[in-house]
Amino acid sequence: MSDLLETAKRMADRAVEGEQVEVFIVRERDTEVRAYNGEVESLTASESQGIGVRVVKDHRQGFAYAGTLDESILTETLIEARDNAGFAQPDEFNGVAEPDGVDPADVDLYSSDLADLSTDDKVALAIELERATLAADTRIAGIESAEYVDSIYESAVATNTGIASFTRETGCYLSTYAMAEADGEVQTGFGFSVGRSPAVLDVAEAAESAALRATRLLGAVKAPTSRLTVVLDPWVTAQLLGIIGGTLTGDAVLKGRSMFADRMGELVAAPTITLLDDPTDEAAFTASTVDGEGLATRSTTLIGGGVVEAFLHNGYSGRRSGSASTGSAVRPGFKGASSVGAQALQLVPGSRSPADLIAEVDFGLLVQEVSGLHSGVNPVSGDFSTGAEGVMIRGGEMAEPIREVTIASTLQRLLQDVVDVGCDLEWLPMNAAGTTLVVADVTMSGS
C-alpha cells in the first residue's frame, strides 16, 4: 500500500466516538524549466506535500490543513479540525463519503517515462521550444516565456467510514508565448502541447501555433460596433465551458446561484450541444480515477442534445438534493475541504472541420483570445462580456485582424445561439477540452 494511504488511514482511525474523520494527503513533485536566450532562465525542482483533515460531529463540520507531514503537526491539524467543527452550525446533510460500490475506471494515468526523464532532457525541451518558436516565422521578435512543466501527483483519501483510495497521475506540458513585430507594432500569441508523458509533447506544434497566433494579429485594428457571428477558437471554448460547468453543480443549484436550477429536463441550449464531464477519459489532462472525497469518478452527461440532464454532486449536494454523489468532489489542493466541480468537460464534437465552419460564415469574427473572463462574466446573472482579439471573417474568408474589442451576450443566450460544433477536440492544461464553436448574434463593441 502507498505510504500516503497508510498515513491517511492511520489518521482517520484516530476518530473518536461519534465523529467522522476524512483525511486527504497529497504529494507532488514538479519541475518547471523556463528558457530564455538559449539558456535556462530558471529551473524549479519542487517536492511538496500536505494534509487536509475534515471532522464532522453532530452534523457540524470543521477543516484544518498543514503543508507538511511532520508527525506533531498532523496531530495538531486533527485537533484543530475537531475544534473548528464545534463552531460551525449543524446541517443534517454534512458527512464524509461512504463506499458506493462504484469501482475506479481502469485507466492508467501514470507514465513512468515522465518519472524517469532526466533534468537535462527537460532543459533541452524548453530550450528547443524557445528556439523553434523564434524560428517559426521571421516576424517573431521575442519570447515572453517558453517553458516545460511537469508534475507527478499522488493523493490518498481515507475516512473512518471505509473510504481508502489512492491515485497517482503524471502530466506535462510545453507552453510558449511569442511576440511578433512588424512596423513597430507588437502582437502576442501562445502555443501549448500537453500530455501525460513527454513522448507525446510536440515542440513544433506549440511553436507554430504561437507564431501563427502572434503573426496573424499584426496590423490589427479596432472594428466598429456590430452584431455578428463569432467562431470561438478551441482555447476560448474551453474557458467558456469551464464557466458553464460551474453553473451545473449541485452546490450552485441548491444555494440559488445557478440559472439552470429549475431547468432540469428543459431545452437550454441548441440541440447540437451535448456537454459531458468525464474525468475517466484518459486523454483529459485533468483526468483522475478518484474524486476529492475518495469516490470513483464517472462520466456525467450534463446537457444532452441541448437539454439539462444532470447536475454534478459531491456527497453533501447529492444527499441534500435527494440523489447521490456523481464523484465530482473537487479540492483546492490540500488547503480546503472539497466542493463540487467539473473535472474534465468536453463537448461531443460535431462533423465539420474548423475550416469548413469558417467558410460558411458570411460576416463574423474568429475569436482567438479573450481577456477578463473573471471580471466580465457573472456566472450567477449570466452577463457575459470579455475583451477579444481575432480575425474578421467576410464571405467565408479570413479578413483583417481585430484588436481592442469586446464580445458580449449572456450565457443563457450564447448556449441557445450556438450554430454548430466543430469536429476538433483539443485537450488543454485545464479542466475542459476545446472545440471550435460557432455562435450567432453576439455584440462586438469597438470604435
Added chain:
Amino acid sequence: MLDHELVNQTLSVAMSTGGEFAEVFVEDKRSSSALLDDGRVEELTSGRDRGAGIRVVVGGSTGFAHTADLSESGLTSAARAAAAAARGAGQPGATIEVSAAQESRGNGVLIAPEDVAKATKVELLTVADAAARAEGGAISQVSVRYGDSRRRILVANSDGLLAEDDQVRTLFSVSCVATGDTGMQTGRESVGRTIGFELFDQTDVGEMAQQAARRAITKLSARPAPSGAMTVVVGPGGGGVLFHEACGHGLEADLVAKSASVFANRIGDQVASPLVTLIDDGTMAGEWGHFGIDDEGQPAGQNVLIEDGVLTDYMWDRLRARNESRTSSGNGRRQSYQHLPMVRMTNTYIGEGTDDPAEIVASTESGVYVAQLGGGQVNTATGDFVFGMTEAYLIENGEITAPIREGNLIGNGPEVLMGIDALGDDFAMGHPGMCGKDGQGVPVGDGTPTLRVKSLTVGGTAA
C-alpha cells in the same frame, strides 16, 4: 525563525557549485477562515504552511528548490538541489556570513487574530448575514467570509543580508444574490487590511452587508450596458484597478527587460496626461499591499513611477536590479516559499487632483459612471487591457441615471493614460485585491480620486 549558523551553512552549500548569488527564504504562515453560506456557518478552516525556498543564481540562470523540512538535512538537500538546478561551473564559493538580523520591527498589530476567540469571528458572520437579509425579500442568498493570516518570513542571502518580517492581514467580504423578474444579480463588498482584528473597530460589517445587498438589488433594475466607445467616469477608489492594468504591470522590470511591455525604453517620455502622478508604495501602513520587507529582504519603498505624466522609473526586484547595477525598489514578492520571487506591485495609487467630483460628472454630456470595478487583465506587450464594472450607471446630460448590467471595458494603456482629462480631489483607497501573475497571487492595494477618461470601449450589448 532559523538559527543563524544553519542559515550560513545552507547558503554555503547553495554557493558550493559556483553560484554568484544564493538566497534562503523561510516562511511560517498560519491562516484561519470562516465561511457562512446559505444561512448557516458552514465551516471554519485553520492552516499552517511552513518551509524554505532556496535559489541560486549563475549568470542568467536561476536554480530553485523548496522544502517543508527545516531541519539541517532538509535545508542542505534543498540547497544542493537549487545549486544543481542553477548548473554552476563547479568551483566552491566563499563561506557565507550573514549579518545580525535587522532589528525586528513592531508590526503595529493591536489585536492579534490568533488571540481572538473563534466564536467572536463567527459572530461577525451572522451579524452580516442578518443585515444583508434585512435589506429586503429580493435578497435570496448571502455568503460571508472572514479570513486572517499571520506570515512570518526570514530572508538571508550570500551578500550577507539577514532580515525578518511579521505580516498580519485580516479580510472580510459579503456577497449577495438578489432575485427578481429579470433573473438574478449579485452584489459584493469587501475590506482587507494589513492589521489585526482591530479592523472591526474601524469597520461596521453590518453596513458592509447592507452595501453589498443594495448593489445586488439595484442591479435587478439595471439595463443592458451600452456598447462602443464613450466617456467613462470612475468613482473614488475604483480607478486603481484601471491603473494597475493600464500601466502598472507594464512598469514591472522583468517584463520591460524582455521588451514585453509597451513602456520599455520610455523613461523620461510623457506617457500620461500631466494630471497623472502614479506611485507604488509598500510603506503605506495598514494597507492591503503593505509589508516591512519584500520577499527578498528589501525594505518596502515608496516609488514614484509617473510624475506629472512623465515616466520616471520602473519597479524592480533584486535580480532585475542586479542586472542593471542598481538597487531593488522593494517590489520582489512571491506567493509562498514554494515560488520564485518576481516584480510585483504593492499599493499602487494616483495622487489627488483638484477637480470637484460633482463637477466632473456634471460636465460629462453622456457616458458611463463606474462606481465599483471588478478585476482586470492586461497584455503588457500590446498595452490592451480590460477591467470589469460591477456597479455602474449611465451618465445622461451631466447626471448619473440608470444602473447598467455588468461587463468589461477595454482600452489601450498608453492611449487611456493620455486621455485622462479630469482628476478629483476625493482620493480613496479601493478594495483589497489579489493580483495574479504567472500563476502566483499576492495581495495588492490601490487607490484613486474620481477620474474621467475621454474614451474607453464599453463592452455591453445595447446599441
